[in-house]
Each structure stands twice: as structure tokens, then as C-alpha cells.
Amino acid sequence: MKKRKIELAVISDVHLGTYGCHADELIAYLNSIQPKKLILNGDIIDIWQFKKRYFPPSHLKVLKRIIGMASKGTEVYYITGNHDEMLRKFSNTSMGNFKITNKLVLNLDGKKAWIFHGDVFDVSIQNAKWLAKLGGYGYDILIRINSWVNWGLAKMGRERYSLSKRIKNSVKGAIKYISNFEKTAGDLAIENHYDYVICGHIHQPKKEFYENKNGKCLYLNSGDWVENLTALEYSFKRWKIYHYNHDKLSPFFVDEDLKDMDMTELIASITDKEMDATELTENIEKEKKLNTQSLTQD
Template sequence: MKKRKIDVAVISDVHLGTYGCHADEILIYLNSIDPKILILNGDIVDVWQFSKRYFPSSHMKVLKKIIGMASKGVQVYYITGNHDEMLRKFSGTIMGNVQIVDKLVLDLDGKKAWFFHGDVFDASITNAKWLAKLGGKGYDLLILINRALNWGLTKMGKEKYSLSKRIKNSVKGAVKYISNFEETAINLAIEKGYDYVACGHIHQPKKELKENKHGRCVYLNSGDWVENLTALEYSFKRWKLYQYNHDKLSPFFADEEIKNMDMQQLINSITSTNTSTKKDKTEGNATE
């Protein structure tokens, strides 16, 4: 399969080392892209749930793939999250094309993009870590139960069902937390003058333009590779929310206008642009 060339790819919440991780799928995704920059936005390796009894070869292959991409010239930023917080003691470390950071700011075509995992907004992480870890174990068990359920549903020819999404959407506290998380990220980003803010942590993939009385900013969340199997991609000066289950065989388009063009229209648009550029240069030279 021909690799898709993109400027920036962002993945988060892969949770390698847990039963819920879709290592095979993330490996297929990484093999399908050729990014200039790869941002790992936290919780890539789940140190909280780490066990010597469970770290299959497919999980190791993901790490090997990321290292291989870096060795071939891809700039890799590993942004620390709460499940891999032990790496925060190494923040600022640079190993070839791999850099460990707690947050990241990039200039993308003249616009500022702010990347961080997002657990700094989570009071349960900062004030009651033991409770958060207990919740993580319960979530991992729920994912295992959900996989068994979906196996049965698939056998019966029925659609898969997400228990965790149902619980999140039905519990008012969870809905309110997600809403507060997004609002806090947006307000801070606008206050700091960023055009984009990209987080992970809450396993809720999203791309949305938000604004308040002080300005506007595009809120982005890369989702996860446990439930949603999503990533963020930046190319052609546009952000796209990649969804593995829908986009794994689809090309990347800058926008709907290009997507709906046939081959002749694409050729005409390219040649007309080149003609206009040459004309401008000729007129400029004549003026001089």
C-alpha cells in the first residue's frame, strides 16, 4: 500500500501493555503514513497497568515501528501523559529524532499549535492518584468484557456495541467533565494566542472551531486506540480527524472541493495555477 505523505500525525492513548490496546490496528495505521512529524500525545505505554505477564509481540512491534520511523528521518515528539508519567523525569531528553517533552508548540503555516496530553485538568489525577489508578483497572476490565460481547454480536451478524461509550454518555458527571475539559483547553489556548489546541486523555476524538468573547481557536482531540481508533492529521493547511474504521482505505483530501473534483478538473486547476504564476512573473519582469 502506498504511504500517504502528511505533514503532522498525532496519536494518543494507545495504552500499550493493556488488553484493550488495538496494537495491530495502530501498526497498520503507522505503516500507511509517511509524516514529517509524529506526535505521541501521551499514554502510549501504560505504565500504570504494566505487567511482565502481558506485553505481546504486537505491542513491541508498535514501539519498534516508531523507532524505525525516527531512524528514517521522521521527527518524533513523545509528550508525556498520566499513564506514562514516569517519563516526565526525562522531559527535554533528545535521542536522535526522538524528543521527550511535557508540552509542545509548533508553527504550522504561520499558525501556532499547542499540544499537551490534558491530565493537568484532571483533579482526580492530581489529588487522588490511587483512585484514578483503580478506575483505570476497572476500565481495562470493561474493555475486555466489551470485546467478548462484540465477538458474540459479530457472530450473530449484529453491529458492535460500546459499553464504555454508553456509560460515559449516560453518566452526567462524565458528560460534564468532558465538557469542562474542552472548555478549559479552549479558554487557555485563546488566552495564550494559539490557533490550535490538541489534547488526548479523555478518549473523545474531536475537531471543532470554538470561540469565546476573547477570540477563537480550533479544538482538537486525537481520541484513542482502545475504543475509537482515531488520529489527527495535518496536511494541505488543514486538520483531519482520521478514523481507522472508516478511513483506512480512503485517501486524504484537503477539503470537500478537492474531494469532489474529477481527474480533468484537478489537472485544469493545477495547470491554471501554473499559468497564472508564470503570467505574474512575466508581468513582474516587464515592469522591472
């Protein structure tokens, strides 16, 4: 299967080593893309809940696939999160195309992107880590119960159901926390003159412009591979939220944002053959003339 070539892919909150991780689906996704850069935005390995007795082959395959992508030329950035915070002692370590860091700033087509996990905004983690870990164990148990419920629903031919998402969407405190998280990220990004702010942590995929009295930025969240099975993709100067359950292995669709893009630039970005812009334009014009002549002759 031909891989989709994209500039940048962002995944977060995979939680390898837990029962809720959808490793097989993530492997299918990683096998479908060929990004120039792959950003692992925290909580990829769940060291908080790591158990020797539970790390199935599919979870190991995810790590092998990521390493394989790095060995074939993809720049891989591992940004540490709270569940894999032990890796922060290795921050700024590089091994070929694989780099470990706590945050990342990228220049994307003249715009600045600020990428970090987001746990720095979480007061419960900063001030009461034991409470946050306890909540993590409870969340893992809820995911296991949910998997049994979904097994039963599948047997009856009914759609999957997410208990954790239902709880989050119904508890006012959770809704307020998510709103405060997004507002804080947006305010800081605008204050520091970033065009994009990209987070994970809260398991809520989102792409939305945020604006205050000082300016505007694009807030992005990559979601997770436990409940939502989502990623962020950047290509053709635009962002897209990839939903595995909806998009499967579909191509990177073009939309209204591409109408203003120069045709030469667009074709050059998706063609395998590197070609001089002038030569490419001449070839397009020749093709138009041939088509016109063919229609005239007919």
C-alpha cells in the same frame, strides 16, 4: 503499498500493555502514512497497568514501527501523559529524531499549535492519584468484558458495541467533565494566543471551533486506540480526524477548504519531484495547450 505523505500525525491513548489496546490496527495505520512529524500525545505505554505477563508481540511491533519511522527521517515527539508519567523525568531528552517532552508548541503555516496530553486538568489525578489508578483498573476490566461481548456479536454477524462509550454518553457527570475539559483547554489557548489546542486524555475525538468573548481557537482531540481508533492529521493547511473503522487506509480527501489554495502550491505539496514554482506553472500551461490542440485536431 504507497504511503500517504502528510505534514503531521497525532495519536494518543494507545495504552500498550493493556487488553483494550488495538495494536494491530495501529500498526496498519502507521504503515499507511509517511508524516514529517509524528506526535505521540501521551498514554502510549500504560505504565500504570503494565504487566510482564501481558505485552504481546503486536504491542512491541508498535514501538519498533515508531522507532523505525524516526530512523527514516520522521520527527517523533513523545509527549508524556498520566499513564506514562514515569517518563517525565526524561523530559527534554533527544535521541536523534526522537524527543521526549511534556508539551509542545509548533508553528504550522503561520499558526501556533499548543499540544499537550490534558491530564493537568484532571483534579482526580492531581489530588487522588490512587483513586484515578483504581478507576483505570476498572476501565481495563470493562474493556476486557467488552471484548468478549464483541466476540459473541461478531459470531452472530452483528456490529461491535462499546460498553464504555455507552456509559460515558449516558452519565451526566462524564458529559459535564468532558465539556469542562474542552472549555478549559479552549479558554487557556485563547488567553495565550494559540490558534490550535490539541489534547488527548479523555478518549473523545473532536474537531471544533471554540469561541469566548476574548477570541476563537480550534480545539482538537486525537481520541484513542482503545475505543475509537482515531488520529489527527494535518496537511494542506487543514486538520482531519482519521477514523480507522470508517476510513481504513483511504487517502487524505480534499474538500472545500482547498478551493482557495494556490494550484502551484497544492501540486508542489503532493508531488514527489521537487520543482521550481515557475517551472511547475509553465509545465501546467504547456499541458493545457497540448490538450487544447488535441481537442482541436480531433
